[in-house]
Amino acid sequence: MKKSTVLTRIAMLAFAAAIPLLTARCDDPVASNPAPSKRVFTPVVSATNAEVSAFLSAGMGGTHAKLIYVDMTAPTSSLCYLDFSENTASPAIHVIAAAKAPAVPVISPDGEWAVYASGSGPEAGSPAGSKSSVYLIKIAEDATPLLIAADSACEPRFVQHPDGAMTILYSTQAPDIAWEGHGRTMRVDVDMNGSAPVPHEPHVLWPGGAYTGGLSYDGKFLCGGGGQVAMLDLLGAKGRADTLSPNLVQSCNASISSSRKTTNTMMFLTEETSSPNLNGGKPWDEWQAILISDMAKHLVKGYMYPASFKSPLETDPKSISNVKWHHPEWSNHPYFAAATLNVDRFFKSAAGFDNTNFQERIYLLNLKDSSYLEVLRPDAIKTTGKAFDASGVYWPWLWVEVPAGFTEADGWLSPKP
Numbered sequence: 001m002k003k004s005t006v007l008t009r010i011a012m013l014a015f016a017a018a019i020p021l022l023t024a025r026c027d028d029p030v031a032s033n034p035a036p037s038k039r040v041f042t043p044v045v046s047a048t049n050a051e052v053s054a055f056l057s058a059g060m061g062g063t064h065a066k067l068i069y070v071d072m073t074a075p076t077s078s079l080c081y082l083d084f085s086e087n088t089a090s091p092a093i094h095v096i097a098a099a100k101a102p103a104v105p106v107i108s109p110d111g112e113w114a115v116y117a118s119g120s121g122p123e124a125g126s127p128a129g130s131k132s133s134v135y136l137i138k139i140a141e142d143a144t145p146l147l148i149a150a151d152s153a154c155e156p157r158f159v160q161h162p163d164g165a166m167t168i169l170y171s172t173q174a175p176d177i178a179w180e181g182h183g184r185t186m187r188v189d190v191d192m193n194g195s196a197p198v199p200h201e202p203h204v205l206w207p208g209g210a211y212t213g214g215l216s217y218d219g220k221f222l223c224g225g226g227g228q229v230a231m232l233d234l235l236g237a238k239g240r241a242d243t244l245s246p247n248l249v250q251s252c253n254a255s256i257s258s259s260r261k262t263t264n265t266m267m268f269l270t271e272e273t274s275s276p277n278l279n280g281g282k283p284w285d286e287w288q289a290i291l292i293s294d295m296a297k298h299l300v301k302g303y304m305y306p307a308s309f310k311s312p313l314e315t316d317p318k319s320i321s322n323v324k325w326h327h328p329e330w331s332n333h334p335y336f337a338a339a340t341l342n343v344d345r346f347f348k349s350a351a352g353f354d355n356t357n358f359q360e361r362i363y364l365l366n367l368k369d370s371s372y373l374e375v376l377r378p379d380a381i382k383t384t385g386k387a388f389d390a391s392g393v394y395w396p397w398l399w400v401e402v403p404a405g406f407t408e409a410d411g412w413l414s415p416k417p
Contacts, residue, residue, distance in 0.1 A: 062401025
């Protein structure tokens with residue numbers, strides 16, 4: 001079935017939403033704390049272009065790749081990107097100056113554009129009644145944002161059209177349980193044939209809930225999550241989502257698979273739990289494992305937080321008290337993802353102890369062979385502060401060129417027996 005036919009059929013559906021679930025919100029420091037009063041650290045690149053190229057080529061990625069993220073280490077947040085294809089030893093950190101208060105950016109399938117949200121409720125788990133708007137922008141320092149949807153538009157995503165057309169998805173709300181009858185999931189086609197993009201009128205993709213995690217490559221599955229994560233089969237008979245959170249523990253950061261073959265899979269984080277097929281059966285703590293589940297609730301893959309840093313920054317005596325993932329996102333290439341590393345530190349002070357909690361680093365992940373590469377880190381360590389400082393490097397999204405003739409391996413996302 002052609003993509004356009006699938007989307008047209010999906011847009012006509014109007015089933016009831018999922019049954020209510022009892023959950024707690026998956027808290028994000030940004031949602032509940034103010035920005036820092038001064039810069040807490042300066043992000044620096046920790047991988048050369050050659051190292052990134054070798055990492056990506058080992059996973060059948062192409063020679064071109066970009067990473068976009070939001071720098072929240074200063075009082076004013078910035079939309080930043082790295083272009084690993086630059087003819088330099090290491091990529092420069094570029095700032096798109098005209099993007100104001102950006103959040104949750106995503107790169108287009110062709111690697112040339114980005115969408116982001118801006119407002120008080122840009123991501124899943126936002127307080128009820130909060131608002132945000134969605135913008136499209138060229139990935140260039142001097143680019144100007146184009147408003148796609150105002151006020152009630154959250155967590156934008158791109159549809160991965162094989163024919164190269166541009167379609168943007170967004171949610172009208174981003175509450176704790178994004179699919180449970182809260183808001184709608186919208187789609188906007190963008191005409192790219194002229195000198196500037198022209199967005200068409202938005203249409204309802206799904207009326208029964210705001211799915212914030214994206215649409216699968218075949219256009220069949222939506223996913224979303226705040227306090228729980230779930231997946232919806234848009235062409236199925238149920239008309240409601242299946243909750244994929246293992247043991248119904250608190251889960252968040254839903255991100256749809258970009259697999260061309262196993263499209264009913266998604267990536268997310270959980271509170272503490274365990275699985276006999278992951279981490280040697282040993283339990284893990286909050287956000288310490290990035291999980292991939294299929295719609296049958298099989299945990300098919302798991303990626304534990306890095307045991308050590310490529311570029312360690314430590315104090316004497318040691319200050320690191322906890323390390324965990326945050327904001328994992330499946331890239332446009334089936335084998336790759338990006339995520340931040342959240343680091344808790346305790347420091348001795350005159351009052352006793354201070355605690356900082358920053359998203360300090362950004363990692364690239366090879367999902368197929370479970371290898372990691374650190375690409376961004378802090379230049380220095382802040383040795384005083386309060387717990388859950390709302391700062392760091394947030395919402396990374398990796399775009400990787402998919403080489404011509406790329407063929408995804410069979411079975412790499414199959415459940416373990």
